[in-house]
Amino acid sequence: MSSTRQDSTRRKHPPDDEVIVDPWLNRGCRDQRLPRGSEFLCAFDCWVIIDAVPVATFVHAGQTRDELWLAIGIDHIDPLAAAAEIMIHGAPPPPAQLGVAVSKARRAGPEATPLELLEILFRSWVGHGAPSDFLASGLVSGDEYHALIARLEQERADNAERAARNETxxxxxxxxxxxxxxxxxxxxxxxxxxxxxxxxxxxxxxxxxxxxxxxxxxxxxxxxxxxxxxxxxxxxxxxxxx
Incomplete structure (x- = not known):
């Protein structure tokens, strides 16, 4: 296996970091390569301030951690083709960016499900961005995507109602x-x-x-x-x- 496509579990993580979240790839994504064995989850638009940014998500099950990889700024016209290119070449063409958005330690239990990793990502976007139009399905279908968003939106509405009743x-x-x-x-x-x-x-x-x-x-x-x-x-x- 080439050094540029090495197993992402070789990256060092503190052992007590159960979940590491980098929702906008601020920790750097230069020379990041999607590990072999990764699978395409889905593609969708992320609404950021005044614009929709197309993104693709992938999951990689490492030896000790489950990772959700995020490609930001993919081709909006044919997101499936864009995802396929990333799977083949390991990275999207510039100016799109690729990196690990969610990394979850696997203890004694099973691998994290794709929807679990997506939920962590969506929660981390609250107040800064929001998933919107569904573009393409992989392991996650459009129905599953919309059901997850509906559940999170209802949860936020319930929380907001409780907070509004308790001003301090x-x-x-x-x-x-x-x-x-x-x-x-x-x-x-x-x-x-x-x-x-x-x-x-x-x-x-x-x-x-x-x-x-x-x-x-x-x-x-x-x-x-x-x-x-x-x-x-x-x-x-x-x-x-x-």
Missing amino acids: EIVVAARELRLNPRPSGTGGDHWRANCPRTKHSLEIQARNNLFFCGYCSRGGGPEELQALVDHRAAWKARQSRS
Whole structure:
């Protein structure tokens, strides 16, 4: 077997990492090659902000981990042909990207099912992207794909309803600061709000009266949220004067 198509289980993972998720392939995908023995799951559009990006998914069962591989930006006109090319050559043509989006350790139990891996991927996209139109089936059919999405959407709707009934001090503070807090649907006390004067969101845990922004590495309670708003307003004022 060539070195470029080696078994992906040779990549080092900490032994206690049950699930590793890289939903947008931010850890790098240069020279990544789809391992031999991988199987095509399905292709679909991922809705990101204002555009639909066609993606293809593959599953690889390694010796110790099950992996969902993601090809972003494949040919939208013939996704089946695009998936077949990746299976043959190990990688998509530029500018499409390929990498491991989900890696799940296999303990004593059976291999993770394709739908389990897709569910992990879809959950990791919440708030940033969403699966939309189904394009082509492999191990996962269109009916299975749509059933999974419907179940996750119902779960988020139920969570959002519970969160809306339990506003706390930090949610009220975010609203008074005009940050548009809204239930995220990921949990019964989970909210999102606009991170002040940016184009991304921050996370709110209503039960604990805490917020956190991973992009800005800022967090805290209502007082820290007010301080963040004041800091951004002062920065904007300095920018306007310069």
